Amino acid sequence: MTGLAHFAVRRLALGLLQTAAVVVLVFVLTEALPGDAAVALAGDQPDPARVEAIRQAMRLDEPAAQRFADWVLGLLRGDLGTSLVSGRPVSSYLAGGLGPTLLLAGITLALLVPLSLVLGVAAAGREGGPLDRAISTVTVGLYAVPEFALGILLITVVALRGGLLPPTAVGAGGDLLAQPAVLVLPVAVLLARPVCSLSRLVRAGMVEALASDYVRHARRQGLGEARVRYAHALPNALAPAVQQLARTTDWLLCGVIVVEALFVIPGLGTLLVEAVAARDVPVVQGLAVVFGLVTVVVNLAADLVVHRLAPRGEVVA
Amino acid sequence: AAGCSAGSTSGTPEPGTDAAGSPRRGGRLRATFAGGGASETLDPHRTNLFVEAARAKALFDKLADFGSDMSPQPRLAESWEPSTDATRWTVRLREAVFTDGTPLTAADVLHSYRRITDPEGAFRARASLESIDLDASRAVDDRTVEFVLKHPYAEFPNALAAFGAYIVKDGAEDFTEPVGTGPFRFVSFTPGSSMVAARHDAYWDGAPYLDEIEFLVANEETARINALLGGQVEYAHELTPTTARTHEGGGQVTVVRLPRSAMQAFVMKTDRAPFDDPRVREAFFLIADRQQLVDSALAGAGEIGNDLFGKGYQYYADSIPQRTRDLDRARALLREAGAENLTVRLDTSEVAAGFVEAATVFAEQAAEAGVTVEVVMGNKDTYWSDILDSGQLCCYRSGSMPIESHISQRLLTDSTTNASKWQREDFDALYEQAQATLDEAARTDLYARMQRTLHAEGGFLVWGFADWIIATANNVGGVDREAPANSLGWARFDKVWLA
Amino acid sequence: MSAARPPGARPEASPGAQPEALPGTSADAPPPAAAPPRSGASAARVPGAGWRPFLPAVALLAVPLLLALFGPLFAGPPGPRGVAFQPPGDGHWLGTDFTGRDVWREVLLGGRTVVLVAACAVGVAYAAALPVGLAAALTGRRRVEDALLRPLDVLMAIPSLLVLLLVSARLTPGPAALVFLVALVNVPDVARVVRGAAAEIAARPVVEAMRLQGESRWRIAVGYVARSMLRTVAADAGTRLTGALYLVATASFLGVGVAPDASDWAVMVDRNRTGMLIQPWGVVVPALLVTALTVGVNLFFDAALHRRAGRAAAGTRATGSAARRGRPDRKGRGEAGTP
Amino acid sequence: MTTPRGGTGVGPERVGPEPGRSERGEAEPAGPEPGGADRGPVPGASDAGRTGPSSKGTEATEATEAAEATEATEATEDTAATEDTAALGPAPGDDPPVAELDGLRVEVDGKVLVDGVSLRVAAGRALAIVGPSGSGKSTTGLALLGEYPAGAAVGGRVSVQGLPGYVPQHPGAVLNPVRRIGGTLRDTARRHLGPGSRAELRRRVLDAMERASLPEPEALLRRFPHQLSGGQQQRVVLAQALLARPRLIVADEPTTGQDALTRQAVVAEFAAVLRQGIALVLLSHDLAVVRALADEVVVLREGRVVEAGPTERVFGRPQHEWTRRLLAAEPRLEPPKELDDPGTTAPRVPGPRPEAPVADGAPAVPGRGDVPKLAAAGLSAVHRSTRGATAPPAGGDPAGDRGGDGGGTGRRFGGRRPTTALHPVDLALDPGECLALVGRSGSGKTTLARCLAGLHRPHSGAVLLDGRALPPVRRRTPEQLAAVQYVFQDARASFDEYRTVLAQISRTAVRLRGRGAGEAAAEAAEALRGVGLDPVEIGERLPRGLSGGELQRAALARALLARPSVLICDEITSGLDGVTQDGILALLTRLRERTGTALLVISHDLAVVGRLADRIAVLEAGRIVETGPADRVLHEPRHPFTRALLAAGDLPGAAD
Numbered sequence A: 001m002t003g004l005a006h007f008a009v010r011r012l013a014l015g016l017l018q019t020a021a022v023v024v025l026v027f028v029l030t031e032a033l034p035g036d037a038a039v040a041l042a043g044d045q046p047d048p049a050r051v052e053a054i055r056q057a058m059r060l061d062e063p064a065a066q067r068f069a070d071w072v073l074g075l076l077r078g079d080l081g082t083s084l085v086s087g088r089p090v091s092s093y094l095a096g097g098l099g100p101t102l103l104l105a106g107i108t109l110a111l112l113v114p115l116s117l118v119l120g121v122a123a124a125g126r127e128g129g130p131l132d133r134a135i136s137t138v139t140v141g142l143y144a145v146p147e148f149a150l151g152i153l154l155i156t157v158v159a160l161r162g163g164l165l166p167p168t169a170v171g172a173g174g175d176l177l178a179q180p181a182v183l184v185l186p187v188a189v190l191l192a193r194p195v196c197s198l199s200r201l202v203r204a205g206m207v208e209a210l211a212s213d214y215v216r217h218a219r220r221q222g223l224g225e226a227r228v229r230y231a232h233a234l235p236n237a238l239a240p241a242v243q244q245l246a247r248t249t250d251w252l253l254c255g256v257i258v259v260e261a262l263f264v265i266p267g268l269g270t271l272l273v274e275a276v277a278a279r280d281v282p283v284v285q286g287l288a289v290v291f292g293l294v295t296v297v298v299n300l301a302a303d304l305v306v307h308r309l310a311p312r313g314e315v316v317a
Numbered sequence B: 001a002a003g004c005s006a007g008s009t010s011g012t013p014e015p016g017t018d019a020a021g022s023p024r025r026g027g028r029l030r031a032t033f034a035g036g037g038a039s040e041t042l043d044p045h046r047t048n049l050f051v052e053a054a055r056a057k058a059l060f061d062k063l064a065d066f067g068s069d070m071s072p073q074p075r076l077a078e079s080w081e082p083s084t085d086a087t088r089w090t091v092r093l094r095e096a097v098f099t100d101g102t103p104l105t106a107a108d109v110l111h112s113y114r115r116i117t118d119p120e121g122a123f124r125a126r127a128s129l130e131s132i133d134l135d136a137s138r139a140v141d142d143r144t145v146e147f148v149l150k151h152p153y154a155e156f157p158n159a160l161a162a163f164g165a166y167i168v169k170d171g172a173e174d175f176t177e178p179v180g181t182g183p184f185r186f187v188s189f190t191p192g193s194s195m196v197a198a199r200h201d202a203y204w205d206g207a208p209y210l211d212e213i214e215f216l217v218a219n220e221e222t223a224r225i226n227a228l229l230g231g232q233v234e235y236a237h238e239l240t241p242t243t244a245r246t247h248e249g250g251g252q253v254t255v256v257r258l259p260r261s262a263m264q265a266f267v268m269k270t271d272r273a274p275f276d277d278p279r280v281r282e283a284f285f286l287i288a289d290r291q292q293l294v295d296s297a298l299a300g301a302g303e304i305g306n307d308l309f310g311k312g313y314q315y316y317a318d319s320i321p322q323r324t325r326d327l328d329r330a331r332a333l334l335r336e337a338g339a340e341n342l343t344v345r346l347d348t349s350e351v352a353a354g355f356v357e358a359a360t361v362f363a364e365q366a367a368e369a370g371v372t373v374e375v376v377m378g379n380k381d382t383y384w385s386d387i388l389d390s391g392q393l394c395c396y397r398s399g400s401m402p403i404e405s406h407i408s409q410r411l412l413t414d415s416t417t418n419a420s421k422w423q424r425e426d427f428d429a430l431y432e433q434a435q436a437t438l439d440e441a442a443r444t445d446l447y448a449r450m451q452r453t454l455h456a457e458g459g460f461l462v463w464g465f466a467d468w469i470i471a472t473a474n475n476v477g478g479v480d481r482e483a484p485a486n487s488l489g490w491a492r493f494d495k496v497w498l499a
Numbered sequence C: 001m002s003a004a005r006p007p008g009a010r011p012e013a014s015p016g017a018q019p020e021a022l023p024g025t026s027a028d029a030p031p032p033a034a035a036p037p038r039s040g041a042s043a044a045r046v047p048g049a050g051w052r053p054f055l056p057a058v059a060l061l062a063v064p065l066l067l068a069l070f071g072p073l074f075a076g077p078p079g080p081r082g083v084a085f086q087p088p089g090d091g092h093w094l095g096t097d098f099t100g101r102d103v104w105r106e107v108l109l110g111g112r113t114v115v116l117v118a119a120c121a122v123g124v125a126y127a128a129a130l131p132v133g134l135a136a137a138l139t140g141r142r143r144v145e146d147a148l149l150r151p152l153d154v155l156m157a158i159p160s161l162l163v164l165l166l167v168s169a170r171l172t173p174g175p176a177a178l179v180f181l182v183a184l185v186n187v188p189d190v191a192r193v194v195r196g197a198a199a200e201i202a203a204r205p206v207v208e209a210m211r212l213q214g215e216s217r218w219r220i221a222v223g224y225v226a227r228s229m230l231r232t233v234a235a236d237a238g239t240r241l242t243g244a245l246y247l248v249a250t251a252s253f254l255g256v257g258v259a260p261d262a263s264d265w266a267v268m269v270d271r272n273r274t275g276m277l278i279q280p281w282g283v284v285v286p287a288l289l290v291t292a293l294t295v296g297v298n299l300f301f302d303a304a305l306h307r308r309a310g311r312a313a314a315g316t317r318a319t320g321s322a323a324r325r326g327r328p329d330r331k332g333r334g335e336a337g338t339p
Numbered sequence D: 001m002t003t004p005r006g007g008t009g010v011g012p013e014r015v016g017p018e019p020g021r022s023e024r025g026e027a028e029p030a031g032p033e034p035g036g037a038d039r040g041p042v043p044g045a046s047d048a049g050r051t052g053p054s055s056k057g058t059e060a061t062e063a064t065e066a067a068e069a070t071e072a073t074e075a076t077e078d079t080a081a082t083e084d085t086a087a088l089g090p091a092p093g094d095d096p097p098v099a100e101l102d103g104l105r106v107e108v109d110g111k112v113l114v115d116g117v118s119l120r121v122a123a124g125r126a127l128a129i130v131g132p133s134g135s136g137k138s139t140t141g142l143a144l145l146g147e148y149p150a151g152a153a154v155g156g157r158v159s160v161q162g163l164p165g166y167v168p169q170h171p172g173a174v175l176n177p178v179r180r181i182g183g184t185l186r187d188t189a190r191r192h193l194g195p196g197s198r199a200e201l202r203r204r205v206l207d208a209m210e211r212a213s214l215p216e217p218e219a220l221l222r223r224f225p226h227q228l229s230g231g232q233q234q235r236v237v238l239a240q241a242l243l244a245r246p247r248l249i250v251a252d253e254p255t256t257g258q259d260a261l262t263r264q265a266v267v268a269e270f271a272a273v274l275r276q277g278i279a280l281v282l283l284s285h286d287l288a289v290v291r292a293l294a295d296e297v298v299v300l301r302e303g304r305v306v307e308a309g310p311t312e313r314v315f316g317r318p319q320h321e322w323t324r325r326l327l328a329a330e331p332r333l334e335p336p337k338e339l340d341d342p343g344t345t346a347p348r349v350p351g352p353r354p355e356a357p358v359a360d361g362a363p364a365v366p367g368r369g370d371v372p373k374l375a376a377a378g379l380s381a382v383h384r385s386t387r388g389a390t391a392p393p394a395g396g397d398p399a400g401d402r403g404g405d406g407g408g409t410g411r412r413f414g415g416r417r418p419t420t421a422l423h424p425v426d427l428a429l430d431p432g433e434c435l436a437l438v439g440r441s442g443s444g445k446t447t448l449a450r451c452l453a454g455l456h457r458p459h460s461g462a463v464l465l466d467g468r469a470l471p472p473v474r475r476r477t478p479e480q481l482a483a484v485q486y487v488f489q490d491a492r493a494s495f496d497e498y499r500t501v502l503a504q505i506s507r508t509a510v511r512l513r514g515r516g517a518g519e520a521a522a523e524a525a526e527a528l529r530g531v532g533l534d535p536v537e538i539g540e541r542l543p544r545g546l547s548g549g550e551l552q553r554a555a556l557a558r559a560l561l562a563r564p565s566v567l568i569c570d571e572i573t574s575g576l577d578g579v580t581q582d583g584i585l586a587l588l589t590r591l592r593e594r595t596g597t598a599l600l601v602i603s604h605d606l607a608v609v610g611r612l613a614d615r616i617a618v619l620e621a622g623r624i625v626e627t628g629p630a631d632r633v634l635h636e637p638r639h640p641f642t643r644a645l646l647a648a649g650d651l652p653g654a655a656d
């Protein structure tokens, strides 16, 4: 095996450990939260006897360690457990939430990457120039507008006043693709923030790269400006942005909660908030597994890219 | 009725029902509610959220339900008759059919009540039906049930109307495709997202106008109103006063305020310092500037309270004069009680709209009387059980229920959710006496006595009653505009039509 | 394309600008007859020197910073509480907020916490993450790197909202807790971004040379690597600051940090949103201030770094040089032409 | 774009090459050309220099565009203006110049780098600029590309046809660290070939690499710049310049990193390039190369031209005193010393060292009892690399028979094996001794040096200082660090671009010898003066403000400040003119004598080796193939490879 494959395999192995750590940590933290599923379910009728009954029905009276062990054993058998609140399998919860989230994340990423690269590169083209300032001001300005405000603004202007797009995805359920129009505004709101952080990082790297000797030399070859920027300078500017992009998964997985709520898209973010609110530990755990695995894979991918972007790193004695 | 408060009169549009013209058959109404996510069920006995109550109401019926003044109205029960000591109630059932065509029988009722009171199930209505001795109760005939109670209970019909006390088919345990006697027939359900139901043509109360009803879940209030404005739904439940103000009179949608739906209060723990001293409690009653609280915390959408639950409901003591702010007297009382420079902790949380606002406004009002109120934000998921036993002062809210239920659940020594720790034997005795009194006038009198005590030295500083706000598209007709939340007329779609 | 450019656009090419050609062999190397004027050797030294590039940034920053600094002094006593979400007028020239307070007074009061807490949180996040990221990039040993970064990945794998929810339930509220929480959520990100940026720099021969000189790790990390990626760090910090502002607001709902009705711009934006359509000022004004603040900070960083780069180029920018240059120098080295 | 430019009033046809002349300089034909064939007259050749960039259509960038626009116009103006001047280059009326400088003056911060330099070079002609280190050669060369130091005030006129090819003095910095060699070269090729087929592109690239004497081009294509040796990097940049097929190549010290054999090949290639009608501006300290290639020579000193003329004239009858000094100082391999006098060959006391038998991989370790200052035992090294690596050769390759580099060559085993750059090597260095490491470019010299310096983790074996194992650099104590100092081959890459040179140098004294900041600065200034640099003038500048040779000396000063007992010098004189080099060599000799510092010198310059070394180890393909006293190895080489290397030392006297 090559060094890189070794690296990847090793990291995946570590990744399993990490996921395990995530799961344990999440379990401990959720357990440490005040109240439990019974209390949450009782809501404004916290009749102690009833709470106790619910607790028993949910097997919450058993020690946490035992519940955790049961859950892990189930996991090893590929069983994510059942929801405390509804008694339905956790996997059905995840399956329901995953679709919309993946769809939103996929579309957002597909637009995000080229958009932020182009903006970052364009801004770096002439540091301090009007275009640079304009791009910085707009992206940072958008970033500073909280997403709900942006969302409400877009809904009011585009959907309600303009009547161009549906204001929410209510009624679309999990099948968002059937009505692609409902996705436009959520994706726009989702894009606003990461585009800023990414393009700013790209810009920063590009400014340095564009001032370098190798870029100057590439220009001496008479290469087209686009080629110089995108093929020669950009790879040197990309490493931090790639890491930040990896971090965008967090944003897309759960930072979208506001977007999901605003547009009524029942994704994983919503699921998470509800599960935590209901202290539905198995569902939270199931989500932790998913988030853990996704993060491990995404981080690994980012590290591999950065590894490629800093090939000299391997010579360090 | 007590009429509308200052806040809600401001812009109440009245075209409503008229705009939608006369009843018309047909169409699908889409209604959006806040929901409970993927954990929602259709088990009517597990009803917990408004959306679940609304869905259950569409598919099922209770024996009784509450009218606009929270008095029990017969539903599946055609009539009820108490024994003279109020321990034995004979309930006559209506001729009703389930959506699968089978008729309603006494067996269905008994099964439903047994299921609810099963200790394993931990259903919410269990506490209300606790008074029934189900083993002793029996079906007199197919359409007559005789309930035997454990103790005299003059207001037993309240129990029949309890939240979640729905009648399901004998033997029913699985509710993935529920069958009920309700006005609508189940079609499809996606937890956390939508439920569709179609007209039940054989409904005993007359088939609904609508062909279909769809319940859609949107947790964010903005999303609900936006969906309504965007024509994606025709009915949006639970809006904020601010949203109401925004769209009232705009002509795009019709805003409906259901008055006196939610009691707003601060609860003082009467068993501990500083509130174990009635003078301190009274001082706090006098500190509150109720109108300001209503204006600020409820954005004007509500009316002021008089430290008593159930304004406008049956048995409410409206003869007791409205309490007004009196800082001098409050200071004097505090001085008397040796509680000058008092510092109290006020628990609040995001758990209900207006809580945080109310807490901060009250903290300011208290400061004017020299009392320091420390506002503490609690976890909203566990707020209700957190404040049950701990703390000194907390924000409190209650949905509508009969005054009797309020007292039995919260103000008796053995009440399960006695947040004010109001435990007084004389008071308990009054309550028991009332439940043994079948004569309504006498009972009214007893309730007045109880309420006078509470008004003078109780633990509930009831400062207001919030409107419950819904909005509909302008073509929706037949929406009950007086029914408080949880009452019969609320979220009732069988009398609603689309013009 | 050459044909597309009017010749006039290149005054430097006009024959008139040429010095008289040197007669005779250059071997004599006499100074050019008309010695190129040392045109304004120090007139306009550095590209982007002076305060001009800072103008937009400072203009944007001035309002929020002045309000944050001096606002509380002018706030005065709280007036009577009005009805929530009253539009401007009636003594409230920006209307009232969600509890009926005067929005203008809240604006005056609400800058300090925002600026302080967010800045501290970002500072703490960097203080914690920068060494980790740099060490990971510089160590060259996989094990050490894994030991440093994998635990952070674990933290990262827990959605930040969950971290917030979970940790906030256990924290005693207060600004310190808030700073801790916001920093905690940001640390893994910063560490990664730093590591990404430092990866290439840490492998440069200079770093080896510094090691041979016996330079301490700290000095290599901070003195060279961190310095070389200052731009990246500034870009990241600039956006992170904004993120922190709103995280503060989010956290305040969860009961951590500032009170939910605190006079705090970010909290105001969040809490007054319900009234956005009837009383927009409660949202718009603080949001504009936050935007001005963050855009200003970012532009300021940009300008400062640009200026620094200009300084490092350390050259005379002769005003006349462009006209005397053989070829217009847009190709790189000559930043001379860039203002 | 072929639209004649209006407004300048000069017919563009005057710029172009004469019709009928075989012109390889026309840069961009629209499509692929028949390779190597006579290109014949090109219609509209006047615009040839612009065709390429313009053919890119509207996306042609401002920068290139503007640059080219100016070039052409000015060239036209110039021809008239300077026709009568006795500028350098072809006689008036001869071919029009491909490049011309007129009264170039470059000034930074009041310091004049170049003053009044005029020159012209015609197609197929070579012009060399020589002069001491820091005399402004690189500045002049860059001016031909239209580039100047940041913030420079520029006077005079430059006119050049087309984009010149450029071989920079520091190839390391211009190779994109994250792009593979193949990508870099293909980009250049594509740019100048137009959208040709992939195969054609590849053929061109490989051809250029072949011409630049790059071994195993296929494998190199997959490598990153840092995976090449210094000399290989230089040749990659050369290949790039060749690929661009410019009309003019500006080569700044193109042979510094090359061993004698490769240098010969590179010179031959330049000669071929000239024959194709490409003009060459050569900036070099290597007078032999100048002699071999240049038609004319310009001698610079302190930014001014002190003498210029045809090569034979200037070198044969130098007129300016400086020229004479430069020529006199030209390093030459000295005649053999008494071979049988052990005292002169090796200054070690205990008698002559029995020489190890010359064999493949023979150890360079002397068989003796006492502990050497620095020793390497069974030291081998591999380069972990992801791709483009080659497997170690199965057996010892006969030297020179592949015409390629040594280290790391061999068959590719799937291309993903670590490269063995160094097979187990033994060597020892006594106090005060100087061991020279010679060998082909890419044979593993730098790798070995880096292992000794602790910068590269050896695959096997150990490095011993005074008999004690020396850990990698991170774990060395300050004493150990100070004891073994290494001067990097690429001086520019080893300096921090943000701090002044003096500040960086003085850190050695602070960190390794515990001096206070002020004291260290004074010592650093002293060290700079020692290597012939003005501490006030040079020291306060950032590295980018130093010339190649100046930086090399600064790097040496930095190492010397540690007062090392072992100093490893990797090509530290490659950027120095003869005079300066003399000074540095004298300095090193003094150092050895006074402080007993042991030297490990890596150099391609056999003259330098001859002057400094006591012993020589010859490295070939990562193995030491011969080792022995300097004089013996230099004058009686035993291994065929050594013989080949020595034979290649002399270049043919002059360009045809």
Ligand SMILES: Nc1ncnc2c1ncn2[C@@H]1O[C@H](COP(=O)(O)OP(=O)(O)OP(=O)(O)O)[C@@H](O)[C@H]1O
Pocket: D108, D111, D113, D131, D132, D133, D134, D135, D136, D137, D138, D139, D140, D149, D150, D169, D541, D544, D545, D546, D547, D548, D549, D550, D575, D576, D577
């Ligand atoms: N940016 C700058 N600021 C000030 N001085 C500079 C700058 N760049 C170069 N110099 C100085 O200009 C002189 C000429 O530099 P140049 O690189 O042309 O020399 P060179 O002849 O190529 O020398 P070498 O043979 O050592 O490479 C040097 O003395 C150098 O110190």
Ligand SMILES: Nc1ncnc2c1ncn2[C@@H]1O[C@H](COP(=O)(O)OP(=O)(O)OP(=O)(O)O)[C@@H](O)[C@H]1O
Pocket: A315, D226, D227, D228, D229, D230, D231, D232, D257, D383, D384, D385, D389, D405, D406, D407, D408, D409, D419, D421, D439, D440, D441, D442, D443, D444, D445, D446, D447, D448, D489
């Ligand atoms: N990081 C690397 N990965 C793979 N191969 C490498 C790496 N570094 C160097 N090499 C190869 O190892 C061999 C030895 O390189 P080294 O730098 O030691 O050569 P050198 O003798 O110093 O050559 P030069 O005289 O050109 O500097 C070369 O063939 C080179 O291509």
Ligand SMILES: [Mg+2]
Pocket: D137, D138, D139, D169, D252, D547, D548, D549
């Ligand atoms: Mg030079």
Ligand SMILES: [Mg+2]
Pocket: D229, D230, D231, D445, D446, D447, D489, D570
């Ligand atoms: Mg080398």
Ligand code: NI
Pocket: A001, A002, A003, A006
């Ligand atoms: Ni392997």
